[in-house]
Amino acid sequence: MRALLPWAIPALALALVPLLIQSPYALHIFILLFIAVALGESWNVLGGFAGQYSVGHAAWYGLGAYGAFILLQRKGIPPWFGVWAAVAIAVIIALAVGWITFRLRGPYFVLASIAVAEIIRLAALNWKILTNGAEGILGSDLPPLQIAGTVITDWNSKMPYYYLGLMMAVFCVAVNFAVKRSKLGYYLQAIREDQDAAHSLGIALTFYKNTALGISAACTALTGGFAAFYVGFIEPQGVFGIDVSIQMVLTCIIGGIGTVTGPLLGAVVLVLLSEWLRASLAQAHLLVYGVLVIVVILAMPDGFVGFVAHRLRRKAAVK
């Protein structure tokens, strides 16, 4: 429990932010940050701990987004119920995919993960009756959230999204914590370091990889559902596109793969950097963004966390 204390303080501080800052733009940045943190931490369970570099996580993100959207649009089911159905669908599909693709190793697994996301994107593009194809779906107004007859929010400001996003980010960080300290976490890291050694020590490789994928896909789909309602519009390229997947991977690479703090730091850097560049450079921002990302990766191949940990270890060694 003591290890959680340093996390509780900033989380509480963040809970107070909307009381002090009313600027919608500032709150918007925070919400983007929470989404990026949640996505980075989600990817980290599979990519970071188990070392299975999926570049197809947009599949689970998009399934969460489309699932929750379609259930509201067609069936009138509010997303706070509907998203769980979407999460379940994403997990079922993820496990079926994992069962097939986890026999592949290294770059072959990466390619397979990209292919799966592309297949699902193309399905969303062409299954027009269900998804409305390339035109996408514009979110209808959310019904007010009521608990025991009292209206909690009518979704007309950034405030409810802020708190929901914060909860989502905290949840995903907590999941990483729980995984890292459990038997599952040890086993996933063993698989990452050396699959054959792990296998010989009694670790059923496919079972544990699938467990990691299930958790990772569930968190990703949940965040996808939330992000979709925040943006209010979805279309296949926007939620199933490879840039969504790459963004998740990048968040972890920049921050430090396989650590709990890494994706958090990575998200802060990437969101602030991209917003700042967008505001100051207009069209050229993606170019500069790309170059900066490459520079950071070259300078700190183990991410921020790895860089700092290495420095600390050297300092300790000198003493």
Next chain:
Amino acid sequence: MKPLLEVRNVSRYFGGVKANQDVSFSVEPGIVLGLIGPNGAGKTTLFNCITGFYPPSRGEIIFDGQRINGYPPDKVCKLGMARTWQKVRPLAKLTVLENAVVGALCRTASVAEAKGIALEQLRMVGLERRVDVLAGGLPIGERKKLELARVLATKPRMILLDEVMGGLNARESEEIIQLILDVRKRGLTQVVIEHDMKAIVRTSDRIVVLNSGEKLAEGTPQQVVNDPRVLAAYLGDSGVGKA
């Protein structure tokens, strides 16, 4: 005594290459069986067949009365047979303690309990002061000991050691020999692949000699070192010359 492991007429082919050909032997509980042979004799392939990494092309592996051909390695480990690797495989970015914990988790779901088991084994191999070091940073001698601690942490009934002394200096080899003898005292059955003849003679109760994938001889250490066929295999055309 009823053998713990029986290898019955095991053959393993890779395309046209016969890595193992009709090999049979059995291992009684509590003994140390030495497995020797010149380079390329098929020792490691045999280990891979026994522990489930390659299913045998022919023949049977019986562990504790159960036929285990085709069982995946994790299941073999759960049944109580664990192996080390000739080329050590530390989980490089995990600490020494975490490496041993991964082994110990084979028998428990509790990380706290696994840490207890892991520390016990690390103490036994003499790595208790290195628990917080990253395994990737260990020198070769300590890596070999970590391999041993890690398999012992899985609480096996039998361990297969693939050249645990390979690449070690005389003092380090001596430590490993003592460890093998200590483990033997605890009643754990061992199959040991080793190149160093002196070490194998000191540790083994019985020795099986492989040559070109086939069993060449089997007997007590004295019988084997005096067997002219064994000497020929080692000193003859293969030219390893360690006998």
